[in-house]
Amino acid sequence: MTAIDLSPQLEEIREKYPAWWRSDEAQRELQALWGNAECNAHGVMEAGEEIAIEMEPQWKASVRIARAPNGWYAFATSYSYALGGGSGPISVWTRTAYTMRDEAIEAGIAELKRTYQGLIDWRGWAPETQKTNAARMIARLDQYLFQSRQMSLF
Numbered sequence: 001m002t003a004i005d006l007s008p009q010l011e012e013i014r015e016k017y018p019a020w021w022r023s024d025e026a027q028r029e030l031q032a033l034w035g036n037a038e039c040n041a042h043g044v045m046e047a048g049e050e051i052a053i054e055m056e057p058q059w060k061a062s063v064r065i066a067r068a069p070n071g072w073y074a075f076a077t078s079y080s081y082a083l084g085g086g087s088g089p090i091s092v093w094t095r096t097a098y099t100m101r102d103e104a105i106e107a108g109i110a111e112l113k114r115t116y117q118g119l120i121d122w123r124g125w126a127p128e129t130q131k132t133n134a135a136r137m138i139a140r141l142d143q144y145l146f147q148s149r150q151m152s153l154f
Helices: 007-016 024-033 101-121 128-149
Strands: 003-005 049-055 059-067 073-081 084-087 096-098
Touching: 007 024, 049 101, 049 128, 059 101, 059 128, 073 101, 073 128, 096 101, 101 128
Parallel strands: none
Antiparallel strands: 003 096, 049 059, 059 073, 073 084, 073 096
């Protein structure tokens, strides 16, 4: 996987702007780092693609992908299940960029798998179906990866 660690650049910008989280200048520097990527006032880039994997009405996972003008890719994930869920934006503040779309997708799916594995490993009370369905979601995510790697002969 060709991941680009942007942590040094982010730390440099954070040191340069003490109130970096609300600094227009800091955001402009990050946009420039991403090839002058378009984003909203909070640094959120618009997804150009979404891969959604659903199972039953309440179990959903998605990876959203954005391609920056410099050719880098960023992703964000969202997930939901019967008792919860979560999501995040694709942002110029992300610490990792990818040089290939498929790598960003793989990283997003790996993040979702870790999330669902956390439901399986949870030691507190949860319905048994939650662990079963989390394992099924991991299998569906694996199946998506396997299918996306299959080469077509036609």
